């Protein structure tokens with residue numbers, strides 16, 4: 001049996017290469033390849049930087065779909081289906097809106113692949129592929145072995161993506177991750193994670209876990225296992241862990257270089273509205289971020305704008321904070337109503353969504369705001385986000401943040417990394433803005 005795995009791109013600007021920082025290893029597909037019996041032949045196309053051969057014979061095409069890649073994924077699916085090849089879609093987007101995804105495929109996988117992938121393959125073999133494969137319970141993550149051979153010959157960012165846990169115990173209203181996992185968390189045995197890292201050639205690791213500190217006792221056990229491996233790693237963690245000195249010490253000992261923290265807003269009323277009540281002490285944000293930096297950890301702080309208490313003043317507050325705290329990176333994102341989230345449902349009920357299926361709209365461009373904010377016009381919100389990204393990544397502010405000898409430039413290696421990465425991020429602000437969804441030269445997906 002031959003299986004073709006595909007990682008779709010978001011879209012492409014004419015005559016431009018793909019956004020460089022989005023070219024990370026597609027770990028979810030390596031996990032799927034690892035679940036596939038060895039006797040099956042696997043072909044993998046990464047649509048972000050290579051041509052797909054639609055005429056190559058195969059028994060099944062499996063596409064990993066996120067909301068931003070849905071339009072392109074449906075276009076790819078259409079090409080294969082025209083040639084009589086069955087297509088199955090899986091991932092966040094088909095799980096959150098299976099009734100939409102099934103319109104563009106022969107089958108959808110709802111939930112985590114571990115529970116159903118072998119059934120899919122057996123049904124392909126017997127010619128009895130079903131329309132929906134639903135993983136109802138959370139499967140055990142023990143024994144997972146991503147098959148990274150699918151990356152061979154492809155050029156990804158020089159970071160090994162690793163997964164320890166999946167999900168998050170919190171319920172921020174905008175978050176599709178926690179909607180996918182229904183606010184539950186599951187993690188792999190720490191010794192298996194350590195063994196997998198040891199087997200990798202790359203010594204810089206990005207833990208893709210959405211909140212690696214969700215269960216502090218287990219997290220500490222993981223970090224203890226990492227200490228002898230002498231790797232450098234980055235990950236994503238929630239701000240409340242700044243209070244836990246043992247956690248911070250273990251992070252440093254295990255090779256942590258920095259963390260992404262979803263700060264979201266400096267207005268407590270916004271944090272309450274988004275259900276991030278546990279983080280609702282913005283007055284402590286300064287102290288919390290400073291504490292991570294005291295340990296030499298660099299911070300990627302993400303802000304989101306467009307909640308009901310956001311006006312132009314919110315941007316200035318965030319920028320001041322980001323400069324004062326010398327954030328390594330900062331995101332000035334507008335709120336995005338991803339389908340299947342409480343935020344999406346609420347904006348829909350209030351009649352504030354401009355397009356219920358904005359991700360399929362051929363006119364949509366990356367950076368557009370698709371709902372009516374309360375205190376700003378949609379266009380103004382989009383433009384202000386862009387303006388503040390440009391400000392944050394201006395040469396003078398890059399220099400200002402780079403002159404930070406606690407974290408960003410604590411040694412030559414960090415200083416070099418800081419300036420190289422910030423100059424790249426500056427370039428990519430423009431590259432990402434206005435990116436279309438999907439690829440115009442393929443058959444459209446029905447809209």
Ligand code: SF4
Nearest residue numbers: 168170172175178210
């Ligand atoms: S803490 Fe992060 S991962 Fe968890 S629900 Fe909130 S946004 Fe999602």
